Amino acid sequence: MLDQFKKSKKYFKKTPNLENYEKTYREFSWKNVSESELTWFDNGKVNAAYNAIDRHLDSPRKNKIALYYEGPNGEQEKYTFEEMSQKSNKFGNFLKALGVKRGDRVFIFLPRNPYLYIAFLGILKIGAIAGTLFSAFQEQALYDRLENSGAKVLITDKEFAVRVEKIRHKLPNLKHLVLIDDESSLKEINDSSAELHIDRMNPEDYAFMLYTSGTTGKPKGVVHRHLAILSEHITAKYVLDFHEEDTYWCTADPGWVTGIAYEILGSWSNGVASVVYGGRFDASKWYEILEKYKVSVWYTAPTAVRMLMAQGIDLVRKYNLSSLRHILSVGEPLNPEAIRWGLQAFGLPFHDTWWQTETGAIVIANYPCLDIKIGSMGKPFPGITAGIVDDQGKELPPGQEGNIALKPGWPSMMKTIWRRPEKYKSYFLNDWYISGDRGLKDKDGYFWFIGRADDVIKTSGERVGPFEVESALVEHPSVVEAGVIGKPDSLRGEIIKAFVVLTKKYQDKVQDKNYSDQLKQELSLQVRKHLAGHAYPREIEFMDKLPKTRSGKIMRRILKAKEMGLPIGDTSTLEEF
Ligand code: WT7
Numbered sequence: 001m002l003d004q005f006k007k008s009k010k011y012f013k014k015t016p017n018l019e020n021y022e023k024t025y026r027e028f029s030w031k032n033v034s035e036s037e038l039t040w041f042d043n044g045k046v047n048a049a050y051n052a053i054d055r056h057l058d059s060p061r062k063n064k065i066a067l068y069y070e071g072p073n074g075e076q077e078k079y080t081f082e083e084m085s086q087k088s089n090k091f092g093n094f095l096k097a098l099g100v101k102r103g104d105r106v107f108i109f110l111p112r113n114p115y116l117y118i119a120f121l122g123i124l125k126i127g128a129i130a131g132t133l134f135s136a137f138q139e140q141a142l143y144d145r146l147e148n149s150g151a152k153v154l155i156t157d158k159e160f161a162v163r164v165e166k167i168r169h170k171l172p173n174l175k176h177l178v179l180i181d182d183e184s185s186l187k188e189i190n191d192s193s194a195e196l197h198i199d200r201m202n203p204e205d206y207a208f209m210l211y212t213s214g215t216t217g218k219p220k221g222v223v224h225r226h227l228a229i230l231s232e233h234i235t236a237k238y239v240l241d242f243h244e245e246d247t248y249w250c251t252a253d254p255g256w257v258t259g260i261a262y263e264i265l266g267s268w269s270n271g272v273a274s275v276v277y278g279g280r281f282d283a284s285k286w287y288e289i290l291e292k293y294k295v296s297v298w299y300t301a302p303t304a305v306r307m308l309m310a311q312g313i314d315l316v317r318k319y320n321l322s323s324l325r326h327i328l329s330v331g332e333p334l335n336p337e338a339i340r341w342g343l344q345a346f347g348l349p350f351h352d353t354w355w356q357t358e359t360g361a362i363v364i365a366n367y368p369c370l371d372i373k374i375g376s377m378g379k380p381f382p383g384i385t386a387g388i389v390d391d392q393g394k395e396l397p398p399g400q401e402g403n404i405a406l407k408p409g410w411p412s413m414m415k416t417i418w419r420r421p422e423k424y425k426s427y428f429l430n431d432w433y434i435s436g437d438r439g440l441k442d443k444d445g446y447f448w449f450i451g452r453a454d455d456v457i458k459t460s461g462e463r464v465g466p467f468e469v470e471s472a473l474v475e476h477p478s479v480v481e482a483g484v485i486g487k488p489d490s491l492r493g494e495i496i497k498a499f500v501v502l503t504k505k506y507q508d509k510v511q512d513k514n515y516s517d518q519l520k521q522e523l524s525l526q527v528r529k530h531l532a533g534h535a536y537p538r539e540i541e542f543m544d545k546l547p548k549t550r551s552g553k554i555m556r557r558i559l560k561a562k563e564m565g566l567p568i569g570d571t572s573t574l575e576e577f
Helices: 002-007 023-025 030-037 048-052 054-058 081-098 115-124 137-150 159-168 182-191 228-240 255-270 283-292 302-310 313-317 338-346 422-424 466-474 504-509 513-530 556-563
Strands: 066-071 076-080 105-108 131-133 153-156 175-178 206-212 219-225 247-250 274-278 297-300 327-329 352-355 386-389 402-406 431-440 446-454 458-459 462-464 479-489 495-504 539-543
Touching: 002 352, 023 115, 030 228, 048 054, 048 255, 054 081, 066 081, 066 115, 066 283, 076 081, 081 115, 081 182, 105 115, 105 137, 115 131, 115 255, 137 159, 137 206, 137 219, 137 466, 137 513, 153 159, 153 327, 153 462, 159 175, 206 255, 228 255, 228 327, 247 255, 255 274, 274 283, 283 313, 302 338, 313 338, 327 338, 352 539, 386 431, 431 495, 458 479, 462 466, 466 479, 466 495, 466 513, 479 556, 495 504, 513 539
Parallel strands: 066 274, 105 131, 105 153, 131 206, 153 175, 247 274, 247 297, 297 327, 327 352, 495 539
Antiparallel strands: 066 076, 206 219, 386 402, 402 431, 431 446, 458 462, 479 495
16 A cells, blocks of 8 residues: 555655655764754854744745634634744743743743744743643642742633642742733733844753653653754754645644644744644544645644544545645554555555654654655654663664663753753663663664553653652542553553552442442542643552552552553562552
8 A cells, every 4th residue: 555655646746855864864964954954143152932933034934924823713813924023022022021031931821822832932032941831731730840840930821820820829939920811911912022132042051841751750841952943943844844835734732842843943943834723623623724724744643643533534535635745643653554544534644753752853753755664663863873772771683672762962852851960860871862662673774662661651642650640549538549550542542540449438438339430530530630631540440459569669560461461470579469
């Protein structure tokens, strides 16, 4: 099927920006692209937001649409690059008047609407550090992030502010809550000057931060520098393969790294017109957006593709999607059926890309100029050395399973973990950055994903730490302890499953099936309401006890093996079970 596709001319309507992978990989130098692709101020200074937007004002792109916005209720707005420049300048001046200084953390907690993008750019322009918060976050998730970052300002709206008000008294550093739908704030922002001196930053200076989950502990603040835009720009150019006439739609939310790297920085630095859809997933609506805006490049996620598949191919046929030229996916394994379905539905294969919050940009990908091996994530981006290493950091030969690792030093490699330098150091072993994923490299240099090396859960492509969910569960009076795992799911990749030990009193009560069902619902709701609307257990099982090590650590590995009917492995270190 893929062979048939290769012969079809459709894909090669455009010559890919990356025409010869091997040659470019061989000759690539970050220094060269940094000179040819970025716009620098004098004395080696740079600003990522300037590179995304303002540098285009000297070219015909000035009057080109940068952002087509369609809201959840069909509202439509559009902004040129010049308008994005002016609006973000105003926002920068507004923040300065509030007292925001270089290096201050300014967080954004908004649904996907133009202000999110404008605010993000404005923050970077004045040298402050932007943080984004996913719209499904609830009190605990918000508190952990705002507290750890010491954010000084939070940009939000009236509806979302309700969740913040409850925790505000515990956040002494949070000086201002700006409500973008409040008349007086809006007036102040609009009345601010559109003339802004964009801050000249060192390439190493921090630009934005994103919290992400690991196996243990609270989420960690991954910090990226201004120079990250170099990786984001050049990967967008070569992997997303933007051409001047393209209209691009990235379905990610800027609460996650994809939405920052490829909906704000790397995409706009290539001058592409971007569609932002602020509504929820709906198959018909999605096709309508693709059709209406004549989207040509589309970056989405496997769960979304599977949700579209579930609605059937006939639905696709009702729309004219002939503008599509290049489609891609990220966030979780892209199953071969999804690629095959993409070919049937759109006449194009989804191109898988692999990267992480910490890598800041795509590091392994399938490129328009290279053959896709269905099921593989593709090859390392030029300038990236990827390998498979064992647990001592020794590189393994092709065909052997190990840790997916990268040689440190590419521009968008995280700069630090906010206030946790030891955590940052723990990523590196024997001069390799260890990703936390397991995989292998085949003899042709293609990388294949096998699974996570740790207990991190990927549900609908979103990264969830089991510890956070466990902590939210034990807040409930009925729960003594909880162990949380990702359980394979054909639609969502994984769903969150919780194994819960109840207090004696509740153990008796759940003998009644109705009560037991009710309590399960209540526990799910507990997580939804306190942690996040998307990161709750869809399955709960009550247990008498949980498998633990002698030191008392819950063995999620055993819970998972048991759930999947796999051999449990060595249990000699177990205390209970
Ligand atoms: C983790 C990173 C980077 C954008 C969104 C995710 C998993 C990512 C793939 C892929 C299989 C993938 C990995 C990775 N992942 N892309 N193409 N195939 N798994 O960022 O939330 O930091 O998650 O997502 O497990 O480590 P993130």
